[in-house]
Structures are given as C-alpha cells and as structure tokens.
Amino acid sequence: MVQFSKVVGSLFLGVGVFSLLISSQCPMQILEWSLWFSYSFGISFSILLDCSSFLFISTVMMISGSVMVYCSWYMSDEVYYNRFVLLVLLFVGSMVFLITIPNLVCVLIGWDGLGITSFLLVIYYQNNKSLGAGMVTALVNRIGDVLLLFIIGSMMSEGGWLLYENSLVVENLYLPIVLVVGAITKSAQMPFSAWLPAAMAAPTPVSSLVHSSTLVTAGVYLLLRCSSVLEESGLAMNLLKSLSLVTLVMAGSAALVEIDLKKVIALSTLSQLSMMLFSLSLGLTSVCFFHLVAHASFKALLFLCAGVVIHSNFKTQDIRCLGKSWSVLPVSMAFLTVANMSLCGVPFLSGFYSKDMIIELSFMVGDNVGVYMLEILGTLFTSWYSLRLMLNLMFGLNKGISRVSFGEENVTLKMAYFSLAVMSVGVGWVVSQVVVSLSNSVHLFLFDKSLAMGFIPLAGLVYWFSLNQQESVFWKKEALWFLSSMWNLKSMTTQLPSKFLVLYSDVVLVSLEKGWLEKVGPQGAVVVLKSASKLAQTYQQYQFLRMALASGLILASGAMLSALI
Known part of the structure; x- marks a missing residue:
C-alpha cells in the first residue's frame, strides 16, 4: 500500500500539471444532467469548467500528490495505513466535487463530504484530545451546513439552485448575509476560529491538506464564486471586511506567543485566510483567488517540513525543544526557509506577488485609516511570527532531551518537497501571466517598496525585546495568556458552553428527563x-351485566309463556 500511495501521488501530480496547462485555454463551460423535474423546479447535476476551476484543481492535485508521496514515509509504520489512504482520497475527492459543481443542492456532496471526512481524520489517533478536537470541528462546520440548507430552502421558488446568479438577491435580500456567515464557519473567521488550531490533532499530512487547499479554503472558494451576489449587498461586504480584519490581527497576535509548532502554522493559515476575505470584501476577486492559489503551495510545504521536524524529535511539538535543527535536518530547514520567506512576501517568491498586490490595491480603494492600520498590523505580525519560528527551529537552544531518530533525510522527502518548492517559488509569476486580469497591477514607488524591508529588523527588535524583557509590563502573564487563548475565544466558544451545560446538567436532568x-x-x-x-x-x-339481565328476563318470559301454553 505504501507503493500504491506513491503511484497515486505521481498520478495526482500529472493531473495537476495537465490541469495547469489547459487552464488558460479552456473557455467557460457548464455540463448539466437533469436528475428530477417538476412543473415549478427541477434538480440537476452540473459541472462547471473554466479557468478558475482548472487552476484550483491543478493546485489541489499537485499538493495532494506531494502529500501522498510524503505519507509513504511519514505514515509507513501505521497499522491502519489503508484506511488512512482511503480517507485522504475521499477528502480530496470531496474538494474536487466542491470546486466543479455550481448547483447548490449538488454542492452539498463536496461540502458535507469535507465535513465528515475531516472529522474522521481529526479523530484518527483515537484519544480524548483527538475526539474533543474532532467534535469541535464537526459541530462548528455543521453550522455552515445548516445555513447552506437554509439557503437551499429559501431558493425553492426560484426554479433552480445556481447561486452564482446575482438576480437572486432581488427577492432574497438576506441571502448574502446568510451566505457570508455560512462560509466563514468553514474558513474559521471570528467568532468560529477556535476549531482551526484544535484540528491540529490530525496527522501532519492531513493538516497540510486541510490548511493549504481543501477544508479551510472551501468557504473562501464558495464566496469567490458567489462574488456577484455579495457585491449586491453592502452590508454583507462590510460584515466580511470587519470580521476578516479582526481575525487577521487576532491570529497574528496569538501566533506571536504560541509555542506549539503546528498551531503556529495553523494561526498563520488563519491570518492568510483573513487576507483573502479582506481582498474579497474590497471587490478584488481575482487577487483573492491569486492569493488562494499562492498560499496553498507554500503553506503545504511549511507543514511538511514541520512534520519532519516533529517526527524526527519523537513527536515533540514545543518549539522551545526543537532548536539546532539546521545542522541535523539541512534539507528540511532549507525548504522551510523558502516557505517562510514566501509567507512573509519576500521578493520574488509566490507570496510576494499576491500579498503585495492585495496591499497595493487596497490602498487605492480609499477606505478609512483604521482599516489600513489593522491591515498593516496584521501584515507585520506575519513577519514577526515567521521570524520567531525560524530563529527557534534553526538557531534556538534545544532545551529538550530528545534526539533526532535518523541520520539522513529520506529521498522520498526530497521528492515531496521538490514540487511544492517549485510552486512556492514560481507559481506567483506563472499565475500572474496566465490570468489576464492579473497581468496589470498598480505599482508603488521604489521608496514605498523599500519601506517593507524595514519590517525585518523591526521584527528582530521585537523578538529580542520579548526574550530579554520577560518581566516588563507588556509581557505579563495575563497578557500572554490573553493572546495565547486567541483573545479568550477558545474559552468563550468551546469551554464556556460545555461548562454551562455541565453545571446545569442536574437541573436539566431533574426538570426535563425526570x-x-x-x-x-x-x-x-x-x-x-x-x-x-x-x-x-x-x-x-x-x-355484561346488562346483557346478562336482559338474557335472564328473556329466558324467564319464554318459560312463563311455555307454561301458559
């Protein structure tokens, strides 16, 4: 089965390259099959093929192929390896369904498929922590499922469920608001952000898929396809802008103090999703999709490198115990540096083309100063926690007692790294040339560009201050706890409801059940x-007594009559 995963991974890579080659040449086509038809409406199965769908399928397939090759090394000692590979294939298939189906009824195949398979993958290790994380993930995602069903019910009188038509907003003014709230449950925006770090209980290859191009991007992709519907509602756009900016700052500040390696990368995913939704709220649909594709490549590479570090140090995830990795894992650290630099937007990697364009074009919209301050602050946080992560892993002190379990990095790892590294370096330039709407952009002056380079020494200064001024007012224990708990979001959305239910369970038991x-x-x-x-x-x-009395009277009367006769 290990060899089978390598074959499937190679097949996925080939399909991804083929989809990328035909993405720029494919005109928009909708293939539709009627499943059931009535006088008022019908149900049909549709497939949408255009440049965006082929480009995103290419991204999903190339990342999935690299992850499958990576699994042949990372999960080789797993007892139920066949089950794991089957779940991953179902997970990828659900995402492909979501990408290619425009019908809102049939899109539930991919939407619910992602929710079910993500729950099964999060609880894969079958312990209490995994079960708790899986339940939080499943319950939050069910909110989006219910809202999607509500939209389907509200569109019963429309004669169809093609949500991409902006004419539907004329009769359903509330539909864009419900659509935004339902989509951000999958993309973990405020106040539904607590499930994303909790989903790190899944195996690292699954985390790489979830946080790059599948589950968390499903909500962003749905909003991208329905951008014409959102633009008809100013309230929905303002709501999306506000939630994305708050989530951007919250995720970046939480990543600054987080010590779990996988959770730091998960919080960075959350901040990048906020950047995508912020650009979408400004009407920059093409730029949002551009950043979605670029982010998927370097985030998958970042997770794979982090998985090697964790696996090589006997499952230790505390970044304070993973120092000096440069000397023992040189290849992984080199690729991790490439992914981290692309995340920071260093010229001229993939992240630079998309993030730079979002910041440039957002300044041209003419919004208020507070919006731009939050955007710049969130972007600064990205540079700071990325630098903190690299310094801890490469040059920090190894305070743990663990030792690397093997002397040389496997060839399989280098094969899995290579395709993602090529995407992290070149996909930004390739997509900017393929997509016509991205060929021209607004460019700032050289002085304005050079100001971004000042973020790096500023990040180093803040990191030095955090190490040497632990007793200062800013870095008190309460402030660290507030940031690490995602602004109390974990307790408010997960711990507080469960605590309330446990405290009042006896009241419920006595008054309701008994x-x-x-x-x-x-x-x-x-x-x-x-x-x-x-x-x-x-x-x-x-x-009975009445009938017996009547029967007795009848018999007595009959006897008397017989005697008289």
Missing part, C-alpha cells in the same frame, strides 16, 4: 392507558 418529559412521555402514557383501560373494563362489566 420531569415533564416523563409526564408527557412514558409515565404520562402509562397513566393515560391505565385510566383508559380501567374505564373500558368498567364499561365492559356494565355491558
């Missing part, structure tokens, strides 16, 4: 049936 539910339910039914049976028995006795 109270009026019993009276209305089984006990009440017993009382009613007992009364009815007693009444029926009494009535039957009365009727």
Whole structure:
C-alpha cells in the first residue's frame, strides 16, 4: 500500500500539471444532467469548467500528490495505513466535487463530504484530545451546513439552485448575509476560529491538506464564486471586511506567543485566510483567488517540513525543544526557509506577488485609516511570527532531551518537497501571466517598496525585546495568556458552553428527563392507558351485566309463556 500511495501521488501530480496547462485555454463551460423535474423546479447535476476551476484543481492535485508521496514515509509504520489512504482520497475527492459543481443542492456532496471526512481524520489517533478536537470541528462546520440548507430552502421558488446568479438577491435580500456567515464557519473567521488550531490533532499530512487547499479554503472558494451576489449587498461586504480584519490581527497576535509548532502554522493559515476575505470584501476577486492559489503551495510545504521536524524529535511539538535543527535536518530547514520567506512576501517568491498586490490595491480603494492600520498590523505580525519560528527551529537552544531518530533525510522527502518548492517559488509569476486580469497591477514607488524591508529588523527588535524583557509590563502573564487563548475565544466558544451545560446538567436532568418529559412521555402514557383501560373494563362489566339481565328476563318470559301454553 505504501507503493500504491506513491503511484497515486505521481498520478495526482500529472493531473495537476495537465490541469495547469489547459487552464488558460479552456473557455467557460457548464455540463448539466437533469436528475428530477417538476412543473415549478427541477434538480440537476452540473459541472462547471473554466479557468478558475482548472487552476484550483491543478493546485489541489499537485499538493495532494506531494502529500501522498510524503505519507509513504511519514505514515509507513501505521497499522491502519489503508484506511488512512482511503480517507485522504475521499477528502480530496470531496474538494474536487466542491470546486466543479455550481448547483447548490449538488454542492452539498463536496461540502458535507469535507465535513465528515475531516472529522474522521481529526479523530484518527483515537484519544480524548483527538475526539474533543474532532467534535469541535464537526459541530462548528455543521453550522455552515445548516445555513447552506437554509439557503437551499429559501431558493425553492426560484426554479433552480445556481447561486452564482446575482438576480437572486432581488427577492432574497438576506441571502448574502446568510451566505457570508455560512462560509466563514468553514474558513474559521471570528467568532468560529477556535476549531482551526484544535484540528491540529490530525496527522501532519492531513493538516497540510486541510490548511493549504481543501477544508479551510472551501468557504473562501464558495464566496469567490458567489462574488456577484455579495457585491449586491453592502452590508454583507462590510460584515466580511470587519470580521476578516479582526481575525487577521487576532491570529497574528496569538501566533506571536504560541509555542506549539503546528498551531503556529495553523494561526498563520488563519491570518492568510483573513487576507483573502479582506481582498474579497474590497471587490478584488481575482487577487483573492491569486492569493488562494499562492498560499496553498507554500503553506503545504511549511507543514511538511514541520512534520519532519516533529517526527524526527519523537513527536515533540514545543518549539522551545526543537532548536539546532539546521545542522541535523539541512534539507528540511532549507525548504522551510523558502516557505517562510514566501509567507512573509519576500521578493520574488509566490507570496510576494499576491500579498503585495492585495496591499497595493487596497490602498487605492480609499477606505478609512483604521482599516489600513489593522491591515498593516496584521501584515507585520506575519513577519514577526515567521521570524520567531525560524530563529527557534534553526538557531534556538534545544532545551529538550530528545534526539533526532535518523541520520539522513529520506529521498522520498526530497521528492515531496521538490514540487511544492517549485510552486512556492514560481507559481506567483506563472499565475500572474496566465490570468489576464492579473497581468496589470498598480505599482508603488521604489521608496514605498523599500519601506517593507524595514519590517525585518523591526521584527528582530521585537523578538529580542520579548526574550530579554520577560518581566516588563507588556509581557505579563495575563497578557500572554490573553493572546495565547486567541483573545479568550477558545474559552468563550468551546469551554464556556460545555461548562454551562455541565453545571446545569442536574437541573436539566431533574426538570426535563425526570420531569415533564416523563409526564408527557412514558409515565404520562402509562397513566393515560391505565385510566383508559380501567374505564373500558368498567364499561365492559356494565355491558355484561346488562346483557346478562336482559338474557335472564328473556329466558324467564319464554318459560312463563311455555307454561301458559
């Protein structure tokens, strides 16, 4: 089965390259098959093929191929390896369905498929932590599923479920708001952000898929396809802008103090998703999709490199215990540096083309100063926590007792790294040339460009200050706890509801399960049936006595008549 995963990975890579080559030459086509038809509306299965769908399928396939090759090394000692590979294939297939289906009823195949398979993959290790994380992930994603079903019900009178048509907003003014709230549950924006770091309980290859091009990008992709609907509602656009900016700052500040390696990368994913949705709220649809594709490549590479570091140090994820990795894992650290630099937007890597364009074009929109301050602050946080991560892994002190479990990095790892590294370096330039709407952009002056280079020494200064001024007012324990808990979001969305339910469970037990539910339910039914049976028995006795008396009188009358005759 290990060889099978390598074959599947190679096949995925080939499909991804083929989709990339034909993406610029494919005109928009919708293939539709009627499944059921009535006088008022019908249900059909549709497939949408255009430049965006082929480009995104190419990204998903190339990342999935690299991850499958990576799994042949990372999960080789797994007992249930066949089950794991099957779940990953179902996960990727659900995302492909979501990308290519424009019909809102049929898109539930991919939408619910992602939710179910993500739950099964998060609880894969079958312990209490994984189960808790899987339940949080599943329940939050069910909110989006319910809202999607609500949209389907509200469109019953439209004669179809093609949500990409902006004419539907004329009759359903609330539809864009419901669509935004339903989509951000998948993309983990405020106040649904707590499930994203919790989903790190899944195996690292799954985390690479979830946080690069599949589950968390499903909501962004749905909003991208429905951008014409969103633009008809100013309230929906303002709501999306506000939530994305708050999430951007919150995720960046939490990543500055997080010590779990995988959670730091998860929070960086959350901040980049906020950048995509912020650009979408400004009407920059092409730029949002550009950053979606560019981010997927270097984030998958970043997770794979982090997985090697964790796997090589006996599953240790504390970045304070993973120092001096440069000397023992040179290839992984080199590729991690490339991915991190692309995340920071260093010229001329993939992240530079998309993030630079978002910042440039957002300044040309003419919004208020507060919006731009939050955007720049979130971008600064990205540089700071990326530099902190690299310094800890490469040059930090190894305070743990763990040792690297092997002497030389496997050839399989280098094969998995190579395709993602090529994408991290070149996909920004390639996509900017393929997509016509991205060929021209607004460019700032050289002085304005050079100001971005000042972020790096500023990030180093802040990092030095955080190490040497631990007792200062800013770095108190309360402030660190506030930031690490994602602004109390974890306790408010996960711990507080469960605590409330546990405290009042006895009240619920006495008043509901042993109270009026019993009276209305089984006990009440017993009382009613007992009364009815007693009444029926009494009535039957009365009727029996009446019939016996009548029968006696008839017999006596008959006897008397016989005697007289």
